[in-house]
Amino acid sequence: xxxxxxxxxxxxxxxxxxxTFTWRNSGDVWPGGKDREYxxxxxxxxxxxxxxxxGAVITAKVSE
Ligand SMILES: [Zn+2]
Numbered sequence: 001x002x003x004x005x006x007x008x009x010x011x012x013x014x015x016x017x018x019x020t021f022t023w024r025n026s027g028d029v030w031p032g033g034k035d036r037e038y039x040x041x042x043x044x045x046x047x048x049x050x051x052x053x054x055g056a057v058i059t060a061k062v063s064e
Contacts, residue, residue, distance in 0.1 A: 011062070012039065016046035020062045023048075026055040 013020050023039050033054040038047050042059045051057065 012048055014041040014043060014046055014048055016041060016048075017044040019043040021059055022062055023057055023059045025051065025053050026058050028054045 010024065011020060011022050019041065021042050028034070031054070034052045035054065036050050037053050037055075037057045038050045039057050040046065040059060041048055042061045
């Protein structure tokens with residue numbers, strides 16, 4: 001059941017610059033210690049939503 005961590009996460013199109021990037025959760029490492037982490041565009045650093053996690057959000061550019 002363990003899913004392998006891959007650089008391919010959830011695809012998102014930046015609301016600011018329109019570039020496509022992927023983001024993923026680095027993992028819920030602290031049970032019960034969830035906090036709000038924001039998803040920032042790796043191109044222009046605009047905020048693109050947030051998730052609740054005890055880990056961190058990792059974003060990556062998508063090169064075509
Ligand atoms: Zn952007």
